[in-house]
Amino acid sequence: MRHVFVLAALGALASSSGVVAQEISIARGELISITSGCHDCHTAGYNESGGKIDPEAALRGVPLGWQGPWGTTYAVNLRDEIKEMDEEAFVKYAKTFIAKPPMPFYNMHAMPESDLRSLYRYIKSLGAPGDPMPEALPPGETPRTPYIVMAPPIMPQ
Numbered sequence: 001m002r003h004v005f006v007l008a009a010l011g012a013l014a015s016s017s018g019v020v021a022q023e024i025s026i027a028r029g030e031l032i033s034i035t036s037g038c039h040d041c042h043t044a045g046y047n048e049s050g051g052k053i054d055p056e057a058a059l060r061g062v063p064l065g066w067q068g069p070w071g072t073t074y075a076v077n078l079r080d081e082i083k084e085m086d087e088e089a090f091v092k093y094a095k096t097f098i099a100k101p102p103m104p105f106y107n108m109h110a111m112p113e114s115d116l117r118s119l120y121r122y123i124k125s126l127g128a129p130g131d132p133m134p135e136a137l138p139p140g141e142t143p144r145t146p147y148i149v150m151a152p153p154i155m156p157q
């Protein structure tokens, strides 16, 4: 009888991907946001400071354009992006949304649900949403902000 309970408990811990479920907490959400690279693109000053998270700027987006064949995109203000979503809506959204480069949306699809819940709680804990970043531009439009051109190098003949 005891074995049955142990097996049932183990089954409940394993997610559909076979990864053992983790605790759901703001602290884990912060860790995921760091190790999954969210601050690299969505937090101003993060890379320049060697990985310090300015609590004011954390995940509020960066007004630096990323330009390529898709047009020009901006790493959005994540606090603003999720301000109308409850946790359930965020989990559904994070599992299905598609975004333009260089957003690695497929990495979010692969996150266990418990990690998405932790991430949501961390973003919510950061405080006032602040202002949205500039709108993405279609190909051919010149940005009014600084931008990085992501294009193959022109090789010497």
Ligand code: HEC
Pocket (backbone or CB within 6 Å): 033, 036, 037, 038, 039, 040, 041, 042, 066, 073, 074, 075, 076, 078, 081, 097, 098, 099, 100, 101, 102, 103, 104, 107, 108, 119, 136
């Ligand atoms: C290499 C840079 C980069 C990394 C790393 C990155 N993002 Fe993004 N993210 C972007 C850019 C650029 C956009 C805007 C894409 C667009 O306009 O389609 C974006 C858009 C988004 C969006 C909004 C999509 C929409 O509906 O408009 C969400 C949500 C998001 N990122 C969450 C995250 C999270 C969470 C992480 C960490 C797991 C992360 N991003 C890591 C650059 C990045």
